[in-house]
Amino acid sequence: MNREDFPILNNGKIYFDNAATTLKPKCVIDAMDKYYLEYTSNIHRGDYDSAVITNKLYDNVRNIVSEFINCDANTVIYTSGATHSLNMVVFGFMRYFLKPGDEVLLNKAEHASNILPWIKLQEEIPFTIKYIPLNEDYSLTLDNIKKCVTLKTKVVSLAMISNVIGDLRDIKSIGEYCHQNNIIFNVDGAQGIPHMKFDFKDSNVDFLSFSGHKMCGPTGVGILVGKYELLEKMKPIMYGGGMNSFFEEDNSYELKSIPTRFEAGTPAIAEVIGLGEAIKYLMNIGMDNIHKQEINLKKYFLEKVKDINNIIVYNKNINSGIIAFNIDGVFAQDTSMYLNHYGIAVRAGNHCAKMLKDEMNIKNTVRISMYFYNSFEEIDKLIEVLKNSKDIFKVVL
Amino acid sequence: MNSDLKREIIFDNYKEPMNKGLVEDESYLKANTKSDSCIDNLDFMMKIEDGIVKDIRFDGEACAISTSAASIMIRSFIGKSVEEVKNILENYVAMIEEKEYNSELLGELNVYDEISKQPNRKNCALLPMQAVEKMLNSLK
Numbered sequence: 001m002n003r004e005d006f007p008i009l010n011n012g013k014i015y016f017d018n019a020a021t022t023l024k025p026k027c028v029i030d031a032m033d034k035y036y037l038e039y040t041s042n043i044h045r046g047d048y049d050s051a052v053i054t055n056k057l058y059d060n061v062r063n064i065v066s067e068f069i070n071c072d073a074n075t076v077i078y079t080s081g082a083t084h085s086l087n088m089v090v091f092g093f094m095r096y097f098l099k100p101g102d103e104v105l106l107n108k109a110e111h112a113s114n115i116l117p118w119i120k121l122q123e124e125i126p127f128t129i130k131y132i133p134l135n136e137d138y139s140l141t142l143d144n145i146k147k148c149v150t151l152k153t154k155v156v157s158l159a160m161i162s163n164v165i166g167d168l169r170d171i172k173s174i175g176e177y178c179h180q181n182n183i184i185f186n187v188d189g190a191q192g193i194p195h196m197k198f199d200f201k202d203s204n205v206d207f208l209s210f211s212g213h214k215m216c217g218p219t220g221v222g223i224l225v226g227k228y229e230l231l232e233k234m235k236p237i238m239y240g241g242g243m244n245s246f247f248e249e250d251n252s253y254e255l256k257s258i259p260t261r262f263e264a265g266t267p268a269i270a271e272v273i274g275l276g277e278a279i280k281y282l283m284n285i286g287m288d289n290i291h292k293q294e295i296n297l298k299k300y301f302l303e304k305v306k307d308i309n310n311i312i313v314y315n316k317n318i319n320s321g322i323i324a325f326n327i328d329g330v331f332a333q334d335t336s337m338y339l340n341h342y343g344i345a346v347r348a349g350n351h352c353a354k355m356l357k358d359e360m361n362i363k364n365t366v367r368i369s370m371y372f373y374n375s376f377e378e379i380d381k382l383i384e385v386l387k388n389s390k391d392i393f394k395v396v397l
Numbered sequence: 398m399n400s401d402l403k404r405e406i407i408f409d410n411y412k413e414p415m416n417k418g419l420v421e422d423e424s425y426l427k428a429n430t431k432s433d434s435c436i437d438n439l440d441f442m443m444k445i446e447d448g449i450v451k452d453i454r455f456d457g458e459a460c461a462i463s464t465s466a467a468s469i470m471i472r473s474f475i476g477k478s479v480e481e482v483k484n485i486l487e488n489y490v491a492m493i494e495e496k497e498y499n500s501e502l503l504g505e506l507n508v509y510d511e512i513s514k515q516p517n518r519k520n521c522a523l524l525p526m527q528a529v530e531k532m533l534n535s536l537k
């Protein structure tokens with residue numbers, strides 16, 4: 001659906017790598033162009049007309065985010081992406097919150113950006129990282145978490161939807177459980193927020209991170225949302241202009257209020273404006289419609305792929321548009337090269353979840369990740385090409 | 398070489414690569430090719446005696462191009478002197494990078510002479526050579 005909104009789709013190629021980044025609709029590109037063509041100016045410090053326009057558009061994106069995920073606009077922090085957001089949580093909050101001996105629960109299906117910052121902080125504070133065991137189908141449920149929680153557990157940090165397996169975690173019930181047990185619940189929404197409706201206030205999530213470029217927005221911008229009382233305890237990880245009220249020769253200084261104090265330096269202004277436009281665009285289509293379409297596309301693929309007996313799908317039963325598979329006996333990268341030959345973009349690899357290979361016994365998979373603008377015809381084409389894969393080495397060699 | 402023949406040589410070396418599987422032996426040099434730009438992950442080991450390459454072995458998971466390149470490379474390096482190997486290596490890299498090279502030195506490795514037409518596969522073809530280069534450098 002809505003394919004006509006995406007100029008790039010006119011190139012006739014099939015794009016199934018939406019978990020890496022999504023395509024951009026014209027309205028988003030236009031909104032950014034407009035900033036560059038009509039009112040380029042910095043934020044916060046101009047009295048002239050274009051600066052006033054820029055300021056207003058830039059600030060208003062907090063309201064758009066707040067409407068999108070139901071949170072308070074003053075708890076919306078602009079970042080450069082989910083990685084930046086997650087690092088802010090770990091190095092701005094957890095560094096001052098965690099004590100030696102505390103336990104942080106992660107799992108091996110997480111993206112590097114939700115594991116490496118913790119490993120790094122652990123070099124400084126001797127807390128313990130525990131990896132919650134996954135179920136046989138690599139999913140993760142509240143029960144798995146409960147089994148790992150002890151009196152020392154201070155944090156549960158996980159992705160709403162994992163980027164390898166695509167399983168959707170039950171954020172609401174995990175949040176409720178964490179809340180009852182005084183555990184901080186940190187959620188990586190990079191793969192979740194673009195694909196389904198989410199209610200921050202209703203979820204007991206303490207921190208939520210996501211990226212603009214995975215939801216029809218531009219690269220270089222993302223969001224961190226946190227509960228206000230936690231943001232009050234969080235420290236900026238960057239200092240400079242735009243975030244201070246004053247600083248003096250005697251080394252005294254005062255920071256601006258939340259959220260501005262977390263946004264040192266000139267931000268990605270065009271990108272923030274573009275992200276606002278992208279969110280409006282998604283809300284207009286409706287997050288429920290988006291999710292439904294992805295699930296329908298996935299079901300259609302699974303139905304069709306059943307007839308091809310050398311295709312192994314690793315995550316048939318999950319509730320998202322991510323499909324991990326291999327052609328039996330073919331290295332994932334050879335498959336992605338083969339599909340590329342027919343203009344089909346997919347991703348081969350371990351998808352930045354390098355630890356998952358221990359858990360899965362297969363090191364690499366081919367990943368198809370759908371978004372609402374993918375079509376049933378595109379899946380037909382993919383199936384056709386996969387059916388002919390006995391010729392794969394004629395094509396890739 | 399016509400492209401059918403090239404494909405056949407590459408495919409045979411992929412399906413039944415030479416010297417796949419490592420051995421426990423401390424006298425070998427070792428190197429890994431894990432890289433961020435690609436998912437191939439191969440371990441190499443090489444035994445040099447009196448300036449002659451006596452053995453090269455490898456193992457790991459990789460695509461058809463790097464697996465076959467490892468196999469063909471091993472076939473052409475074993476029995477050669479370190480100097481000869483360095484010379485072949487240099488010319489091979491030049492071929493992949495579309496620079497001037499001496500194809501007579503390369504023997505079966507010439508099957509990759511058109512790989513530069515697929516820029517995203519150049520790295521795969523270079524990977525095994527980089528491992529050998531690493532091991533030779535560690536000699537100094």
Ligand SMILES: Cc1ncc(COP(=O)(O)O)c(C=O)c1O
Binds near residue numbers: 019084159162190191
């Ligand atoms: C689950 C998950 N978390 C975090 C990230 C990091 O996002 P970014 O690279 O936009 O910072 C990604 C991106 O691949 C992801 O899939």
